[in-house]
Amino acid sequence: MDVGSHCINVSGSDFSGSNAFSAILMIQTNHVIAGNLFVVATPIGNLEDITLRALRILKEVDLIAAEDTRHTRQLLNHFDIHTPLISYYRENEAERSDELVQKLLSGLTIALVSDAGTPGISDPGAVLVQKARGAGIIIVPIPGPSALTAALSAAGIAEGAFLFLGFAPPKKGQRQKFLSTYVDAPWSLVLYESPHRIQGLLSDVLEILGDRHAFWGRELTKLYEDLQAGTISQLLERASVQRNRGEFVLIIEPGVCRQVTGGDLEETLLWYQQNTELSLKDVSQRVAKDLGLSRSEVYQKALQVWAATPDES
Structure with a gap:
């Protein structure tokens, strides 16, 4: 199995014309190495979003651990990939992770995929990655689509x-x-x-x-x-x-907050009116909590302050 890298150096002398430039272009192709775990991102909707690297890895590995094997099989069929599948989902990831780590230690290469997007991001994957790393297995991320x-x-x-x-x-x-x-x-x-x-x-x-x-x-x-x-x-x-x-x-978007530890209540309420889009109710709740005052007391004061100082925006 070829596990090498291929590098191509390209300098400005290889180009002509006004757009000639000096640069180094490195093209690196890392083929699968026995015992590696590849964490592969798959499309979140549009199949055209899958990367060339992801397709190559899914073809070359020995086994694909999938959140839903039926869903992933449809993806593989579309790209004429026939790699064997094994289920890996939330309910079985603790037990299945141990099994997959043993397969990795035996020399198998495995790709981990979720139904859509990147494994481990609100999807199963973290348990296997942690256990594999703990066993000394190399983890290789294959980035791609992400909601x-x-x-x-x-x-x-x-x-x-x-x-x-x-x-x-x-x-x-x-x-x-x-x-x-x-x-x-x-x-x-x-x-x-x-x-x-x-x-x-x-x-x-x-x-x-x-x-x-x-x-x-x-x-x-x-x-x-x-x-x-x-x-x-x-x-x-x-x-x-x-x-x-x-x-x-x-x-x-983040809210505009003002840490209130004391001082003039009227000034604080006026600041919120002029610098935020929070409602009078929201401001009253927040200021009352910060100052340790009654919410109704702050609300009544806010009514007075805001009525006396109309919002010019």
Whole structure:
């Protein structure tokens, strides 16, 4: 088996014309090596998004560990790949990981795939990677399609740091507690959500985080791809009147927060009115919590302050 690398040096002397340049181009082809584990990203909707490298790896490995073997078999059939499959999903990953590590130690090469996107990102994969690395096995990432990066690239609201939260808890109480952890996070928040829970998530985001600017990507790379930007309340209204199908990626802009440790209550309320888009209710809740005051007391004071100082925006 060829396990070498092929490098080609190209200098400016190899080019002519006004666009001649000096550069070094390295083309490296790493063939599969016995006992390696390849973590392979697969399309999230459009089959044309799979990489040439991913196709080669899926053909060359001895075995493919798949979240759903039926789903992955359709992908392989489309590209005329006949590598054997073995199931690897959330419910069996602990036991199956041990089995796969033994196969790797015996010299087999294995590719790990999920139903869509990159294994280990809100999909099974981390357990196998951890156990394989612990056994001294080389892990090789094969990057490619990702709903996370696809949505971020189209959102235009998370240029700096962002915090990926995966799926929020499905139950309302747990979800609200989960979201409250990130009220003052200075980063954009990125979540995944299923179509039948998106309204519940948006409602809780509105209540806990306020009516921030946000973006959703739905059915990414598919025929009915839907990209929407607006406030949380606008997205919630849209979700309530349309048929929601396909998983969502929700990106929420960071809130504007002011740490309040004391001082003038009226000045603090005025600052929030002039520097944020939070509702009077949201501001009252936050300031009351920060100052240890009664929520109703702060709310009544906020009514007075905001009535005396109309928002000019």
